[in-house]
Amino acid sequence: MADIDARFGRVRPAPENFLTAEQIVAVKDGRRDFLRKAFLAASAAMAVPAAVRAAGEGDPAILNLPPWSTSLGLPVAANPYGMPSRYERGLRRRESPGLTRVGGSSVAFTPLQGLFGIITPSGLHFERHHQGWHDVDPSKHRLMINGLVRTNAVFTMDDLMRLPSVSRIHFIECGANTGMEWGNVAVPTVQYSHGMISCSEFTGVPLKEILDMCGADYKQGRYVLAEGADGSSMTRTIPMELIESGEVFVAYGMNGEMLRPENGYPLRLVVPGVQGVSWVKWLRRIEVGDKPWATKDEAVHYIDLMPDGLHRQYTSVQECKSVITTPSGGQLLLDKGFYNISGMAWSGRGRITRVDVSTDGGINWREARLETPVLSKAVTRFNIGWVWDGKPAILQSRAVDETGHVQPSYGQLRKVRGTRSIYHNNAIQSWKVVESGEVSNVQVL
């Protein structure tokens, strides 16, 4: 087993409930026919150890097989809409206690520490509401187009779902993601530090198609207002260039099915690369105008206080960022040896071109392997091997995007932005590993 030990420490012995003592010996001897032999041996009563014989009834029981190997299981469609295993119940969206006064204007974070790949399960998509969420009746929902257009129009969902359709994988990140880390508030886990990002395949109608149909005045109408149907009447201004690029679309689908109610069912705006607040949920109106609206949620909120006392306002793009999701804060390394370090990288400016990983707090860096597909304005999954020697270590990841933007350290970011911001924190995240194997959130300038 030497080669295995070298790779990732001991291989645990086979458990009683899977193999009998005879079978374990047979496995070690590498006998191909051990199952038959063990079975025959076990079947001969005299050969059956008391403990094993006591364990069960009949041959399968004598072989000590688990119930799922010896019985007829549940039928198909027992769950017409399937759910995760009961053993995964701990992996759930969680609200940060006391973050806001009411859950209707709060955040539920995605448990990144337990997720893989680039697609976020829709059931675990992060939530951020301004006046709670409703399960809107799609037969009553409408999208109105007005303003600087030749023809005002009101679309039903049936109308929209007949129009030219696109499907694209994009990340959505709340501008306030990692916002609690500007100072020295180090939240314990990656769920709370980075859990306001999700990545899904969205399906819908390019907004340009809809505006063309209504004869939008692209000369005068350089902005659109997107308005949601929720109680907060969320409104945001979107520059017309983004819509003319064809990237912005009105989505009804997410990860193959209709949007989930908490994510804007039946209709939301998709604005790739831009902070989540502009992806207006329960979208009910698009107005074309000749100047920005300076709405409450862009003029008063979603602004940052700079070191010079001025406000940083009308920010939108989510800059190049990455984070290691395993191992991460709150997790425990059981013993020395090989570990797969895995994480996510993304940029609101395009594709991720490179992710480097350090295990010594930024002194040495190694280039991680990027999983395919690597898509523009989508999450990219990276992996790299690491043999832990049992000594203290600091794990970091640093992403680079196709514009050449390199993810900054906290020192570099604070030099420009100070420590009193809320939004657009894309600094390098550090996880500290101590001898006990415990992993915790630390800040390295």
Add this chain to the structure above:
Amino acid sequence: MADIDARFGRVRPAPENFLTAEQIVAVKDGRRDFLRKAFLAASAAMAVPAAVRAAGEGDPAILNLPPWSTSLGLPVAANPYGMPSRYERGLRRRESPGLTRVGGSSVAFTPLQGLFGIITPSGLHFERHHQGWHDVDPSKHRLMINGLVRTNAVFTMDDLMRLPSVSRIHFIECGANTGMEWGNVAVPTVQYSHGMISCSEFTGVPLKEILDMCGADYKQGRYVLAEGADGSSMTRTIPMELIESGEVFVAYGMNGEMLRPENGYPLRLVVPGVQGVSWVKWLRRIEVGDKPWATKDEAVHYIDLMPDGLHRQYTSVQECKSVITTPSGGQLLLDKGFYNISGMAWSGRGRITRVDVSTDGGINWREARLETPVLSKAVTRFNIGWVWDGKPAILQSRAVDETGHVQPSYGQLRKVRGTRSIYHNNAIQSWKVVESGEVSNVQVL
């Protein structure tokens, strides 16, 4: 509205519960400030039409806004694991009545007619079991490696999740998908005709990594046996070339989270391009051997009767195939005008390079737009516009893959395979549209 009519027929009038009569007039006049005007008008009691006044209480009610626009909604994490809208309850996995004697050895089909993009929601992933499914306890599950290896080994889930990890998007299709269409049994919907395919992002450990660790003898050991932990002890032979290519992996993740119980939680084999039966669920053992095992499920089942009376045996790859999912059997076109025709294409041999669509039963073909990403051995989504003139039509799609394989017609396929097969039906699917707008499943040779 002429330009809109031309595109897809009339735009429905705004409904009472969204806009007041004044507002509808204002929309038609294209007044940008109609909302304020309408509100002031409505607020002045004398100006409020009896009907509107009767409709509600207070200003929001006078504006006739829906409840989701006038109240505080549900808090975040109201569902720690989210579910689809209650209005989507009809979209569910369904078993074909009487297909098998017991649901534990049956099929639950994916409702393709209501899905978008390339990712299948895990809750709607098709099911095919040989002895039912169980929610296996991951702390008790083991993967054993034996046979022609230097070191036999037994891995726990903790062991496996520390190893080098890959994430890849692939389709999985049951070899029997569309099997009921070999004769003239035309099942009513695409859910039953093609619903044994799903496409997900899988995450796990390349089997080559694990076999390398155990010192597999790649010279003698040209085959592996994969064995499942379910009651049917499903076993299949996989040629070593596939494993050496690096494509085959042992997956624990699906669509970002752990596998679902019905899909093999906590561990299944991923064999890209190969029929689903080889993607052994609840994977408990991999044995390296020098010849095929000819197990029950490859020697006796999963074989086809050819026209000459011989059996077609040991088939595995899913050939180039496509199907239009909307409009499809059982759906109804409400009126003439523009429709987006959308469908899925896939090939077990690599990438899809082209999909052509016909609306006249194969006389004329137009090339459809392929959504990105287009990935090897994954579903590709295609879309193309169609203006329905209200006359009868037959909709078909024909896919081509990077090997040049062109999806065959039923006439072409039957010339070689006859009509008594069960497996590997990749013929062109035809949907007939009649004047009433009803769509049904027909076979065109």
